[in-house]
Amino acid sequence: MALTTVWFILIAFLWTGYFFLEGFDFGVGVLLPVLGRDEAERRVILTTIGPVWDGNEVWFIVAGGATFAAFPEWYATLFSGFYLPLLAILLALIVRAVALEYRGKRDDAPWRRRWDRALFWGSLVPAFLWGVAFANLVRGVPLNAAHEYAGTVVDLLNPYALLGGLATLTLFVLHGAVFVALKTTGEVRRRAGRVARLAVAAAIVAGGAYLLLTQLLYGKPVTWPAVAAAALALAGAALANARGREGWAFAGTGAAIVLAVVTIFLALFPYVMPSTIAAANGLTTSNAAASPYTLKIMTIVALAITPMVLLYQGWTYWVFRRRIGVPPTPRQPQASPRPVR
Amino acid sequence: MNPLDIARWQFGITTVYHFLFVPLTIGLSALVAGLQTAWVRTGKRHYLRATKFWGKLFLINFAMGIVTGIVQEFQFGMNWSAYSRFVGDIFGAPLAIEGLLAFFVESTFLGLWIFGWDRLPKRIHLACIWIVSVGTLLSAYFILAANSWMQHPVGYHLDTATGRARLTDFWAVLTNSTMLVAFPHTITAAFVTAGLFVVGISAWHLARRRHVEVFRPSLRMALVVTFVASLGVAVTGDQQGKVMTAQQPMKMAAAEALYTTERPASFSIFTVGTLDGGREIFSVKVPGVLSFLATGHFDGKVLGIDDVQAAEQAKYGAGEYRPIVPLAYWNFRLMAGIGFLTAGIALLGLWLTRRGRLPANRWVWRAGVASLTLPFIGNSAGWIFTEMGRQPWSVYGVLKTSASVSPGVGATSMLVSLLSLTALYGVLLVIETRLLIRYAKAGPPSEEETLGGDDRAEPSLTFAY
Known part of the structure; x- marks a missing residue:
């Protein structure tokens, strides 16, 4: 296989990982209220993503860096071309990350409300705009x-593109709802399951319409199985959620996201990046690619490091595998500093 | 303003801002790891309290470093697409490796560290913060390799078909001579930053004789770190000066506002005048020192701005090859001056607090608190000097900054970006500083508050939110 194809697949893999992982982070952020x-x-809900959201977000940074290294032309055209939407995404991600890190740092209700x-918004805007961009x-x-x-x-x-935005937004919200149901206990868990029932309907409508349209307008024979499998995964998620099988529901929404990105x-x-002006103006895996030498080095580096990344990120999820519930007697928030004169 | 100026302002503002947080992250992660190691090895509670206290401040700072780093990864593509196309074959690789190797490690293991107090065995939890610390060093290595390539491009050739740079030797990029001096200089400066950060906050508490059992060890440790790291900054800075003189003679000439070639060349500590090559009104000069800084010999020849300008015109064609001289001159002095000052402060601090002493004089402590700001100014001055001193080039001798900007992005879009990022960064700086001050003043957790987690049979829920 040509190295340019290998890197196309690797970058697709990075985006897939990003949307699978950060997808539920976005959903959790949107559903928090x-x-x-x-x-x-709210603390229980945020603790479900607390240890992992930053690692999830790095998938996006690495996808960007890998695009720069392997397809410099793509990187340059994509980010200068989608300038304002990307700026909105960056601003939203900044606000969102600060909100996650700082909201619990003061025991102060208005402070927390503002960060919530x-x-x-910091979760909603990128969840929508990523769909628009892709x-x-x-x-x-x-x-x-x-x-x-x-x-x-x-x-x-x-x-x-706006339909694409709705598709990612509804898929991520659903993914987040199912994730919260999977990771919590008690009332939060039940509520997340109920919300997931509504979200799955929305995701089937918006996501299904978007994928079908993509197939009809821009699809190829080879994308049909992916679209069909994505639809099946969503239906499976709906079924599993209705029966309270949270693990299967999460696998279903995750698979739907993966298959949508694959499509x-x-x-x-x-x-x-195809061009609507003239086909020859479009960027392909060959005319956007870095030199064979750079691709070779990056391939060695990626093959050496990526398995380790998957291992230790996987280990993190295992360490924090337990469900989280509201403690019977609320403890004093440990994060609030005592006032000092 | 034209797009070029806006893009340059944005790069300057966002990068200087990002680099307020980066050195503190690099240095403080190691100091926190050191304190936690002391706790794990000795079991003394005050080390744990210190770890939790400095760890909290570290996290507040780290969050800002992350979010401002996101912009850094993407503004090359957004505002500097011509640059990205030209250098992508070389410059993208260290950026991608930085993400793959360092950012994943930092974010994942930091998450484990924050939430893992109750979940992980003590030593594995300790290993997490050390891994974060190593991650920050790896990150610094790869991003400095990228920057060093802009200062001194190596391991490439210009592709005649595309007119772009192509990588020919990646090892040369990773072992660039510029990189080998820039890395230790940046890292030692990061330790000075973290050292004086700890010194400043410890001084605030010690002046009030509060939590002495936590802050006295913190202060002493930080003073030692600051002193050793300051010496390191001076030594590596000296080496860097010589590399810079050989690679970018204009930058050294601008650093001294030396217009005509001199042998031997004297160093001016300060000058009253316009620095435009006309007669200075007053200046304090030390003979031979510039020669030594630039060449290693007190009678070495140092090229002047006018001669380098003529030489570069002969080499690269007509044009302006002089950076903004007063900016280079004063930032160089600010950087170097602060470097010497921090060494002096650390030495004085060690003397004043020797053998259990805590000075009674309030002004000593006030000076200690104030010294916290110095490294931030010095770091910024150093980078402004390095980057502005390289102008008009973005890649020295190969690509001009004016040819690097995105051709397809209008001034309005760029202005929206510059203004929104600057406004957001401004707001966040206020929030972050207030939060840091609040936590710094609150002091470390008490003995009882640290009696959690690892001493309990049943691991408790970790609420960090």
């Missing part, structure tokens, strides 16, 4: 002969 009725419950709001990748954008983006931000907000990348290949 719905699922957490009081402070104790920041966490909600739908535009599949659809193609105006690229000129120099591979520079020649459109405006309005071109990116077309109906198909997108299969539909793209061999393009990484």
